[in-house]
Amino acid sequence: MTTWDSLYARRASRMRASEIRELLKLLDRPDVINFAGGIPDQALFPAEDFKQAYQDILAGPDTGRALQYGMSEGSNRLRTWIVGHMRARGIECGPQNILITSGSQQGLDYIGKLFLTEGDTALVQWPTYLGALQAFNAYEPNYDRLDPGANRAAEDFAATATEKGGRIKFAYLSPDFANPTGLTVDLAERKRLLALAEDLGCAVIEDSPYEALRYDGDALPPILALDSEASGGIDNTRTIYCGSFSKSLSPGLRLGWICAAAGVISRLVLIKQASDLNSPVLNQEAMARVAESVFESHTAKTNAVYKARRDAMLAALERHMPAGVSWTRPDGGMFIWMTLPAGLDAAELLEMSIETVRVAFVPGRAFHPDGSGANTLRLSFSCNDYQKIEEGISRLGRLIPETVTSTV
Template sequence: MTTWDSLYARRATRMRASEIRELLKLLDRPDVISFAGGIPDPALFPAREFKQAYSDILGGPEAERALQYGISEGSIRLRQWIVEHMGELGVSCNLENILITSGSQQGLDYIGKLFLSEDDTALVQWPTYLGAVQAFNAYELHFERLEPRANLEARDYLARAEEKGGAVKFAYLSPDFANPTGLSLDLEERKRILSLAGDLACAVIEDAPYQSLRYDGEPVRAMLALDCDCNGGIENSRTLYCGSFSKSLSPGLRLGWICAASEVISRLVLIKQASDLNTPVLNQEAMARVAETKFESHTARTNAIYRDRRDAMLAALEKHMPAGTSWTRPEGGMFIWVELPEELDASDLLERSVETAKVAFVPGRAFHPDGSGGNTLRLSFSCADTGKIEQGISRLGALISETVMSRQ
């Protein structure tokens, strides 16, 4: 009998199952109101437009090309749409600055593979996106806490990285409506991070899957745009922008992109070639057609619906949560971050919540690389209508109140 453990690479021991992916299974239970999955509402997908796009491609002269292997960089038509989209965000770039990936999650894995050596350091927000921790973790790195609102001293980060035997390679963050907190960075905080990265001579990874999901407030300039402004264009920038169609048009087509200096893109293309050769051409061509005709109108429609759901959840939290509980008030995205009274543990609460209150959420510890944050949890409002939100938060608030009372 083969003893597999002895054959696995050392980095395999750092791989962990996603608590969130496991929680998504709860969506199949009709008796549970789920605020767990950070996913778009499938009822809002532009299915008719995608059906027409696939029909046009497969029924016309482009069918053979769309069903064939493609170039690793990605479809020219889709990359051209992204070039124009990035221009609207203040980033002047060309096709050579864009790589299409199989979802932005693949992009994060490629970035980890390109930049991280054993014992290197990545600076991340605390809490941070669990998928990024999983993507980077296999490359045997160390995580350091990045606090955009604190005084950031490069020499401290450099000293700790040197003690661990590596270097600070990048700062990773989601400046717009971050997963899991829903919070955004203001202009000064973005500039502060870019300044720190300059002092550290490291890269900045701007993960922006929720950038188009703004419901209130004024848009803040993308970090890549600010970087280009300061350094004379994208070829001199240190920022990699990771975009995605998953939260705006469709997650099922698994399409994202990286926008960065062409030298970095050329290295990432080599990783793409060694990984899966190219992202499916058919999906890219269909996405290009839908993005060209429906992106703005579709996001405007979905944003209006998500705004109502966010407002319903904020109102329900205000109405039903006990004293000692606090939460974020995001201007967009899909998430609200809740901090419970310190004596409560959200992981313990979840089991009781699912079985008795019939409400699911994500415990916050999963988003902390050091395992802290036990008294925090993430709520997603994207897939529940306003009635379900009121009902679910009412039940959850009652359970939390009951649990607090039992501890007194």
């Protein structure tokens, strides 16, 4: 019998199942009110627009090309739309600055592969996106804490990385409505981060899958826009922007993009070629048509729905959460981050919650590289209507005091 464990690469020991992906299985249980999955509401997908796009492609003269292998960089039509989209956000770029990926998750994996050598350090928000940790872990980095507003000296970061046997390669963050906290990095901190990266000589990874999902306040310039303006153009920047269609139009087509200096894109293209050759041309062509026709109107429609659900959850939390519980108040995105009284373990609370009140959420420890944050959890409001949000938060609010009592 083959002893597989003895054959696996050492990096395989750092691969862990996503708690979120496991919790998504609960979506099949109708008795569970699910605040766990950070996914868009499928009832809001522009299904008819995609249906028409696929019909037009498959009935038109370019059917063969759409079913063929494609360029590793991505479809010209889709990249052209993305160039216009990025320029509208203040980022002057061309198709040579865009790489199409199979969702922004693939982009994070490619970035980890390109930049991280064993023992290097990645600076990350604390807590941070679990999928980013999963993507980076395979390349055996160390992590250090990137706290917006902390004003920690560059020398301190660099010394810590050196002690661990490597150097700082990048600072990773999701500046708009971050997963899992829902928080946004303000303009002053975006500029401070760029100055810190300059001092450290490292890259900045700007992961922005939720940027279009703003419900309150004015949009802030992307870090890449600030970097491009300060450095004299995108090809002089140190920021790598990861975008996605998964939260705005459809996750099922698995399409995202990386926008960066042309030299960085050319390196990432080589990784793409070795990985999967190219993202499906048919899907790219369909996405381009739908984005061209309905992106702005569709996101406006979905944002109105998500805003109402966010407001419903915030109001329910105010009504039903006991003293000692706090939470964030996001201006957009899909998430609210909750902090429980000290001493409570959200993983234990989840087990009790599923068993008794049938409410699911994501315990917060998985989002912390050091395994801290036991008394935190993530709630998603994107896929439940007002009645379910009210009922689910009410049930959870009644359960927490019982859990406090049982741990005393």
